Structures are given as structure tokens and as C-alpha cells.
Amino acid sequence: MKTVSILGSTGSVGCATVDLIKELPDEYVVDSLTAHQNWQLLAEQAKVLKPRYVAVAKHEYYQPLKSALAGQNIQVASGEKAIIEAGAREVDLLMAAIVGSAGLLPTVAAIRQGTTVALANKECLVSSGEILIKELNKSKAKLLPVDSEHNAIFQVFETHNKSHLDRLILTASGGPFRDCTLEEMKEKSPTEALAHPNWNMGEKISIDSATMMNKGLEIIEAHYLFGVKEPVIDVLIHPQSIVHSLVSYSDGSVLAQLAQPDMKIPIAYTLSWPKRININMSRLDLAKVGLLEFYDPDVEKFPALRLARESINLGGSACLVLNAANEIAVAGFLAGKIRFTDIVTLVEKVLEKNIESAPKSIEEVILMDTEVRKFTESIVGA
Numbered sequence: 001m002k003t004v005s006i007l008g009s010t011g012s013v014g015c016a017t018v019d020l021i022k023e024l025p026d027e028y029v030v031d032s033l034t035a036h037q038n039w040q041l042l043a044e045q046a047k048v049l050k051p052r053y054v055a056v057a058k059h060e061y062y063q064p065l066k067s068a069l070a071g072q073n074i075q076v077a078s079g080e081k082a083i084i085e086a087g088a089r090e091v092d093l094l095m096a097a098i099v100g101s102a103g104l105l106p107t108v109a110a111i112r113q114g115t116t117v118a119l120a121n122k123e124c125l126v127s128s129g130e131i132l133i134k135e136l137n138k139s140k141a142k143l144l145p146v147d148s149e150h151n152a153i154f155q156v157f158e159t160h161n162k163s164h165l166d167r168l169i170l171t172a173s174g175g176p177f178r179d180c181t182l183e184e185m186k187e188k189s190p191t192e193a194l195a196h197p198n199w200n201m202g203e204k205i206s207i208d209s210a211t212m213m214n215k216g217l218e219i220i221e222a223h224y225l226f227g228v229k230e231p232v233i234d235v236l237i238h239p240q241s242i243v244h245s246l247v248s249y250s251d252g253s254v255l256a257q258l259a260q261p262d263m264k265i266p267i268a269y270t271l272s273w274p275k276r277i278n279i280n281m282s283r284l285d286l287a288k289v290g291l292l293e294f295y296d297p298d299v300e301k302f303p304a305l306r307l308a309r310e311s312i313n314l315g316g317s318a319c320l321v322l323n324a325a326n327e328i329a330v331a332g333f334l335a336g337k338i339r340f341t342d343i344v345t346l347v348e349k350v351l352e353k354n355i356e357s358a359p360k361s362i363e364e365v366i367l368m369d370t371e372v373r374k375f376t377e378s379i380v381g382a
Contacts, residue, residue, distance in 0.1 A: 001026070001027060001028060001029050002027065002028050002029070002092045002093060002271070003028075003029050003030075003031050003091040003092045003093070004017075004021065004028050004029070004030055004031065004091060004092065004093045004094070004095065004271070005030070005031045005032035005033070005051075005053075005086060005087075005089060005091045005093075005094045005095065005110075006018065006030065006032070006033050006034070006094075006095045006097060007032075007034050007083065007086060007087060007094065007095065007096050007097055007098045007103060007106050007107075008034065008035065008036070008095075008096075008097035008098035008099065008103065008120075008121075009033040009034060009035060009042065009045055009097070010035040010036075010038040010041045010042055010045070011097055011098070011099060011202055012202045012205075012263070013095070013097040013120040013146065013263060013267065014035075014095070014097040015041075016263050016264050016267055017095050017097065017267050017271070018033075018045050018048075018049065019264070020264055020267060020268055020271060020279065021049065021271075022048060022049070023279065023280060024277065027272075027277065028271070030049040030050070030051040031051055031052050031053060031089055031091045032051055032052065032053040032054070032055070032086040032089055032091070033045055033046055033049065033051050033053075033054050033055075033086075034054070034055045034056070034057070034082075034083050034086045034098070034106075035055075035056050035057070036056070036057045036058065036098070036102070037056065037057065037058045037061055039056050039061040039064055039065040039068070040068070042054060042056060042065065043065055043068035043069055046069055046072065046074055047069070047072065050072070050074070051074060052074065052075060053074070053075045053077070053085075053086060053089065054069065054074050054075070054076050054077070055076070055077040055078060055079075055082035055083050055085070055086050056078050056082075057078070057079065057080060057082075057083055057102070058078065059078045059079050061078065062076065062077070062078035062079075065078070080105070083098075083102075083105075083106050084105050084106045084109050085109075086106060087105070087106030087107060087108075087109035087110040087113075088106075088109035088110065088112070088113050089113075090113060090115070091115055092115075092116065093115070093116050093117075093118060093270070093271065094107075094110040094115045094116070094117050094118065095118045095120065095146075095267075095270075095271075096110065096117050096118065096119050096120060096121050096124070097120040097121065097146075098121055099121065099123075099202060099204055099205070100121070100123050100204065100327055101123050101124075101127055101323070101324065101327070101366075101369050103121040103123065103124055104121075104123070104124050104127065104128060104362065104365065104366070105362065105366070107119070107121065107124050107132075108132070108135060108362055110141065111132070111135045111136055111139055111141040111143075112135065112139055112141075113139075113141070114139050114140040114141050115141055116141065116142045116144065116273075117141060117142070117143050117144065118144045118146050118267070118270035118271070119143055119144065119145055119146055119147075120146035120147065120267075122147060122214075122217050122218060122221045123217070123323050123327075125220070125221045125224045125225065126217050126220045126221060126319050126320070126322070126323045127319065127320040127323045127324065127365055127369060128320070128359065128362065128365040129220065129221075129223070129224035129319065130224075130358065131359065131360075131361065131362060131365065132224070133224055143225070144269075144270040144273055145221075145225055145266075145270075146263075146266050146267060146270055147218060147221070147266070148244045148245075148259075148261075148263065148265070148266050149170045149171060149218055149222075149244055149245040150218065150221060150222060150225055150245070151244070151257075151266035151269060151270065152243075152244035152245035152246075152256070152257035152259075152266075153168055153170075153222065153225075153226065153245045153247055153257075154225075155257045155269065156246075156247050156255040156256065156257055157226060157247055158247075158249075158255075161249060162227075164249050164250040164251065165228065165232070165247070165248075165249060165250070166232075166248040166249055166250050167232055167233070167234050167246075167247070167248040168222055168226060168228060168232060168233045168234070168245070168246075168247055168248075169233075169234045169235075169236055169245060169246040169247070169248060169254075170215060170218055170219065170222065170233065170234070170235050170236070170245050171235075171236050171237075171238040171241070171243055171244060171245055171246070171294075172209075172212060172214075172215045172235055172236070172237055172238065172297065173196070173197060173198050173209065173237075173238065173239060173241045173261075174212075174237045174239060174297070175196065175197075175209040175210040175211075175212060176192065176193065176195050176196060176197055176209075176210055177192075177193070177210055178237060178239065181301075182300075182301050182341065185301070185340055185341050186339055186340065186341045187339075187340075188210075188340045189340075190207075190333060190334050190336070193206065193207050193210040193333075193340055194206045194207065194210075196209055196210075197239075198240075198241040198261045203334060204327070204330055204331075207330045207333065207334065207343070208326070208330065210340070211302065211304050211340075211343050211344055212297065212302035212304050212305055213304040213308075213326050213343070213344065213347075215235050215297075215304070215305060215308075216304040216305050216307060216308025216309075216322075217308060217322075217323065217326075219233050219235065219305070219308045219309060219312070220308055220311065220312055220319050220322075223312055230309055230312045230313060235297050235305060236294045236295070236296065236297075237293075237294065237295050237296065237297050238292070238293065238294050239293055240289060240291070240292055240293065241261035242258050242259070242260075242261070242284065242286075242289055242292055243256050243257070243258050243292060243294075244256075244257050244258070244259060244266075245257065258284060258286075259284055260281065260282065260283075260284050262281060264279060264281060265279070265281075302344075303344050303348070304326075304344045304347075307322060307344065307347060307348055307351065308322065310351075311351065314355060315358065316355050316356055316357050316358050317355060317356045317357065317358055317359060317368055318351060318355050320359065320365060320368055320369060320372070321350060321351050321355065321368075321372050322347060322351060323369075324368075324369045324372035324373050324376065325346065325347040325350035325351065325372055325373075325376045326343070326344075326347050327373070328373050328376035328377055328380060329342070329343040329344075329346045329347055329376065329380065330343060331380075332346075332380035337380050337381070338380060346376065346379060346380065349379065350372065350375060350376050350379070353375070356368065
């Protein structure tokens with residue numbers, strides 16, 4: 001049996017992971033579960049999965065969580081250090097599903113422990129890619145991408161033929177506003193932006209999909225994950241979300257991974273890697289799908305793609321700044337403080353003012369990240 005910990009078990013990816021493990025009780029033992037503040041759901045999950053360790057980031061929820069799990073023989077903890085401890089525990093696989101930069105320190109703790117990490121948090125690689133890769137190279141840890149696009153590439157990427165790689169092609173649904181004009185997007189509400197046409201995701205990721213910042217962040221993530229230069233990475237709009245990404249080789253071959261748009265599929269692949277497991281879900285029927293469409297993204301309408309590419313080429317702290325500013329801008333939009341189209345405009349303004357030399361340690365990443373957030377908040381609140 002494989003021992004698993006789930007960081008961010010109450011989020012969309014975390015819940016899907018929990019559901020899969022519940023379906024396969026003879027395959028997995030859960031060591032740890034963590035949540036930011038949803039202690040009620042965390043307690044429900046713990047009662048079913050019987051982990052050894054449970055932690056909630058917010059100290060004020062420690063006592064109600066502990067009371068809910070009284071008599072369960074589960075260690076209960078709270079606070080940032082408790083989440084990091086969950087990452088450092090010895091397990092076979094860690095599902096790193098904490099959204100945003102909050103997932104960085106516990107993910108690093110797992111890598112230093114030599115744990116295989118299923119990475120559902122793209123912000124870790126975006127904000128500290130070079131540092132994270134160095135940490136991986138120093139340890140016995142392996143990094144398995146959970147994002148459907150990177151997971152697709154991982155499944156068809158022929159490492160032994162890397163010298164013959166031509167392109168990595170990330171697909172994008174285009175989000176809920178792919179057919180809208182720029183003028184129409186200016187008036188879109190958070191409710192409209194959260195209504196993704198194909199995927200069921202958390203709020204932050206859904207807004208990133210609507211701005212296509214998620215695809216920008218994925219370009220950066222692919223750059224680090226697969227060790228390829230930015231010009232090698234392409235993006236294609238694919239409204240059906242059936243082809244999750246493609247790899248093109250110098251002999252003209254293009255390999256693609258196809259599946260239903262359901263996060264349980266890439267999660268199952270990382271849980272079972274290097275093997276595969278049977279999961280209970282409908283199979284892809286291409287005859288029913290019928291049509292698969294592809295077209296180039298409109299970079300004028302979705303400037304986040306340009307910003308991500310520029311950030312890679314600028315180097316220094318640019319990718320970190322892009323990520324941190326975007327998180328604050330998204331929060332500002334969800335709170336009704338800025339318009340939808342202001343999100344990427346604001347990120348670009350912050351990028352123009354905050355590029356510094358690259359952070360040399362995880363501690364510097366955290367410090368820079370905090371400073372950028374405070375600066376961005378001052379603009380959002382103005």
C-alpha cells in the first residue's frame with residue numbers, strides 16, 4: 001500500500017484526491033491532511049480516511065477541529081509550522097494542492113525529505129523555479145505534474161528523445177470569455193468569470209482561466225518542469241478540452257494525451273505512477289465528441305500570455321512578481337475593487353516597478369513575495 005499525504009485536502013484538487021482514495025481503500029494509506037480554514041470538511045475527511053496527522057493553517061480553528069476529532073487517535077495541529085511539518089513527514093507521495101504561494105514551504109519540506117511530490121500548485125515553480133529545481137537535484141525526490149496540461153506532456157514526453165523535441169503545445173479552453181470582445185470583458189462580473197465552460201475548479205484558478213493567466217503560468221511551469229526554453233512552448237485554444245497537451249518531435253510526429261476534462265484522471269496518474277489504476281468514470285467516446293477544434297489565442301485580448309513570456313526572458317524576480325501581483329489582483333476583482341480587465345493591467349504595472357535580482361533562497365522568495373503583495377495591495381486599495 002502507498003502512503004499519501006494531501007496538502008490542501010479541502011480544495012478542488014484535494015477533494016478529488018480524497019474521493020479517489022476513498023474508492024481505492026486497499027491501495028492507499030493516508031498519513032496527513034491539511035486545510036487553510038475549512039476545519040469542518042477537514043474533520044469529515046479525517047473521520048473517513050483516518051490519517052495520523054491533521055493540520056489547519058488558521059490557529060482559531062484548532063480547538064473546534066480537535067473537538068470534532070476527539071477519540072479518533074489523530075494528532076491535530078495548527079499554524080504555518082504545522083502545515084510545513086505535514087509536508088516534511090515521511091510518506092511515499094505528497095499531493096501538493098495548496099493554492100498560491102502558501103504551498104511553497106511545505107512543498108520544499110517534502111522535496112528535502114526525498115518524497116515524490118504530485119504538484120498541483122503551479123505557483124511554487126513559477127515563483128521559485130530555479131531554486132526548486134536545485135532542491136530537487138540535491139534530493140531523491142521526484143516531481144509529478146498534476147495540472148492536466150503538464151500531466152499530459154509528462155505522459156507523452158520521451159526523455160530519451162529530448163534532443164529531437166520540436167515543440168511543447170499547451171492547450172487552453174479559452175475560458176468563459178473566449179468569444180467576447182475586449183469591451184465586453186470590461187463589464188464582466190466575478191460570477192460570470194467563475195463560470196468555466198468545461199472544468200470544475202476553485203475560484204482563483206477559475207479567474208486565471210478567464211484571463212488566461214493560468215496558461216501564462218503554465219508556460220513558465222513547463223519551462224522549468226521540462227527544461228525547455230520559452231520559444232519552444234506554444235499555446236493552442238481548444239474549446240472541447242479533450243486534447244490536454246501535445247509534444248511535437250523533429251521527425252514530424254506529434255504525440256497527444258486525450259481524456260475527459262476531469263481532474264481525477266491526472267490525479268489518478270500521479271497517485272499510481274509509474275503504474276496506472278482503474279478509476280470509476282465515463283470513458284472518452286470520440287464518436288460522441290465528434291469535432292475537435294484548435295486555433296491560436298488572441299494575445300491582444302489576453303495579454304497575460306505575453307506577460308508570462310516576457311517574465312521568463314526578463315529573469316530575475318519577474319516570474320515571482322507576476323505570480324504574486326496576479327494573486328492580489330484576482331482577490332481584488334473577486335472583492336469588487338477592480339474590473340475584470342484591470343487584473344492583467346495591474347499585474348503589468350507591478351512588473352514594471354518591481355523587477356529585482358533573482359532570489360537566492362526560499363527565504364528570499366518569501367520575503368520578495370510578501371513585498372510584492374503589499375505593493376500590489378496598495379494599488380488595489382487606492
